[in-house]
Amino acid sequence: MKIPKRIATVIINSLKGGVVPRIGLPYITVGRETEIDALLRDVDIIQDGGASFRFIVGRYGSGKSFLLQTIRNYVMDKNFVVVDADLSPERRLQGTKGQGLATYKELISNMSTKTRPEGGALTLILDRWISSVQSETAAESGLSFEDPKLSGLVEKKIFQVVNSLQEMVHGFDFAKLLTMYYRACAAGDDESKAKVVKWFRGEYHNKTEARAELGVNIVISDDDWYEYIKLFAMFLRKAGYGGMLILIDELVNIYKIPNSITRQYNYEKILTMYNDTLQGKARYLGIIMCGTPQCIEDTRRGVFSYEALRSRLEEGRFSRGDVKDVLAPVIRLSPLTNEEMLVLVEKLADIHAGLFDYQQTLGQEDLINFIRIEFGRIGADTKITPREVIRDFIELLNIVYQNPQIKVGELLTSEEFAYARSQVDEESLEKEFEEFEI
Secondary structure (H helix, E strand, O other), X not given: OOOOHHHHHHHHHHHHOOOOOOOOHHHOOOOOHHHHHHHHHHHHHHHOOOEEEEEEEOOOOOOHHXXXXXXXXXXXXXXXXXXXXXXXXXXXXXXXXXXXXXXXXXXXXXXXXXXXXXXXXXXXXXXXHHHHHHXXXXXXXXXXXXOHHHHHHHHHHXXXXXXXXXXXXXXXXXXXXXXXXXXXXXXXXXXXXXXXXXXXXXXXXOHHHHHHHHOOOXXXXXXXXXXXXXXXXXXXXXXXXXXXXXXXXXOHXXXXXXXXXXXXXXXXXXXXXXXXXXXXXXOOEEEEEEXXXXXXXXXXXXXXXXXXXXXXXXXXXXXXXXXXXXOOOEEEOOOOOHHHHHHHHHHHHHHHHHHHOOOOOOOHHHHHHHHHHHHOOOOXXXXXXXXXXXXXXXXXXXXXXXXXXXXXXXXXXXXXXXXXXXXXXXXXXXXXXXXXXX
């Protein structure tokens, strides 16, 4: 494969560090066709004015984040806006000390489009919307951009868009801020534009501050941030985008909350979001949340501890290990097969050789032996993850590249390699069975 070295570097370094690269995923995508097809079906529903909500469940390193990034890249190519955030002790869905608002801020900060995939696209989206309305109005009216009559026609068209949002919760205030942004653009007032963007980002601490700077008597808060996400989804559609996709990872951080009442409030927020998407109260909006099996299925502290969610999300009687319903709200990731992992390490070997400009020395038999050893460990059939295998393989490639005298076959069959593998297995088993107790 001919891959630019910039992309190859990101792929190898990210995977060696145990994280998912944000670029170059098509070069290493293996398996997951069923899950990807199911999520892409949701994308079509969102684009047609619907909404969707999915949980992706898998163990640490099983490929949840990889699947999220794959979908993220695909929907941005379909002209969607993507916002994403990892939950943490400081970022939750609901809180009394700004944790919910912190999640909103992270989502808006990471707002991404095809032309701004690294995030921070809010100002670009607003400016692009105003520019497109001006161009459209000029084309319809036949007026030039210098004609003073054009400004009035543009403002009228802007009002048509923002007025359609006023029927939604907090829509009037949202529309008022959009109008203020347009007028600041028309007047060349960059300071006022910055203040409006600051408001949209949820950075005003209280109503007094917002009233003093903008003349509005409302700010985005812990309690209502999700309502503004729904408003953004509707606005983005009217601004010419396909829709909005929210990606929330590390749901385990809600599971870890020691206070049961606080956990229940967070699960109640999930229920609200779930009901909105399935009942048609949200439009042009997709939500995907990722977590481990324990943080979802534990009936003491997990999502299933909230009965209203458990009754909606629990598997039916006909699902079994080898037959799964990927159209259900919860997608449970199955391990990649040995054959799929073999294809993946072949791709990585080619990328590594191209990155460091050397002739690939690992033959098919070496790759097969590596996979056989990795999956031959005790408990590997249920405990080993793609992340562990990939990190081991890249380490193997690095060692062989730096030490050409080493024979791959000898390294794989050495006692040191076997000992290291057993040590890694013990550590992964210990981590897997950690409990988060109060």
